[in-house]
Amino acid sequence: MCLGIPGEVIELMPGHEDLAMVSVEGVKRAVNVGLLSEEGGVEPGDWILIHVGFALSKIDEKEAKASLEFLMGLGDAYTDELQALAESDIRP
Template identity: 70%
Template structure:
């Protein structure tokens, strides 16, 4: 199962206009933000992450609610976090 997981942008990667570091429940990974447009995300913004791409911006309340819902999925959620932890697009 593939899920879109909320993550908080913690850093825009220097010299890479379409890459940002995101924190997803303590897992930090570089993601591609190109689908949102250059300059559309800043540290502190929340995005919905799917297969290494920021699919859309969401607000913090929606992120918290989605994370609570996803944590209830059990193994599918754990599998998605493990896949994220193992990914590297840099």
């Protein structure tokens, strides 16, 4: 199963305008945020919905927390997605 998971933008990656460091449940990974440029981009503190290393949309913190709560209830599917995120690295 593939899930879109919420994460918080920690920092924009210097020299790479399409990448941001994002935290998902303490797992920090570079995520491509280029798809959000038409929405005005992202800034540290923004919450985004991530799928396979790409930010698909901005979401508010309340929606992010509700989504995380729901995803934790999925058990293995969510755990597997977090493991895949932890093992990924798209930094140049």
